[in-house]
Amino acid sequence: MVGLLRGVYSSDRPVIVEFREREIAGTGIVLSKAEAPSSGMAEAIPIDIVKSVTSEIKEKGRVERGWLGVSIEENEEGKVGIIAIEKESPAELAKLKEGDIVLKIEREEVASTKMLAKEIRKRKPGKTITLKIERNEKEIDVKVKLGEYSEKNVRIELESKFPRLFIVPKPPKPPLVPKLPELRKLPKPPEPPEPRIFSWGLEHRKYIGIYLEEINRELSEY
Structure with a gap:
């Protein structure tokens, strides 16, 4: 030790x-x-x-640790039963089913859930093992090729066992910025009227206010 x-x-x-x-x-x-x-x-x-x-x-x-991909529990008789199977796991590929009772692993009797988990994890990923299970009151030998117990699964397991060791501090909240009141839009000033340009034009007028008349010498002297 x-x-x-x-x-x-x-x-x-x-x-x-x-x-x-x-x-x-x-x-x-x-x-x-x-x-x-x-x-x-x-x-x-x-x-x-x-x-x-x-x-x-x-x-x-x-x-590296072996991975089967099942959730297990001990029933009233003390036997280890499968209660859930992960998708695309070695257990699913080997056609294990919920409700199966795991009796032996490599000819060694399964005494508890801890014992089965220990035996699975001490084996290398990729190794093929034989499980003796009980299904519908019949004993069946099932060969399973173990996968690898991922770091994600390891962390989940440790967090469940030692929650105080894996408390992630929450990031500080950003300071509150006071919301400024919305500025009222000023009314648009009216556009000034276009200046009117006054001009004389003779093309549309028939007279311009005067007329011509012949005068004699006497009138011209005035």
């Missing part, structure tokens, strides 16, 4: 991890006390798992 996890924190509000003392978590045992700050938490993990994980990280840069 090896102590793997012992965190530190400097925040005024430390993360609280709610584990019971010596509770089995995943593939290890938590040695911290209940509701202890994460800085005092330590977890013991089998050395073979640590070696496997570290070597895979060195080789590929990440850990």
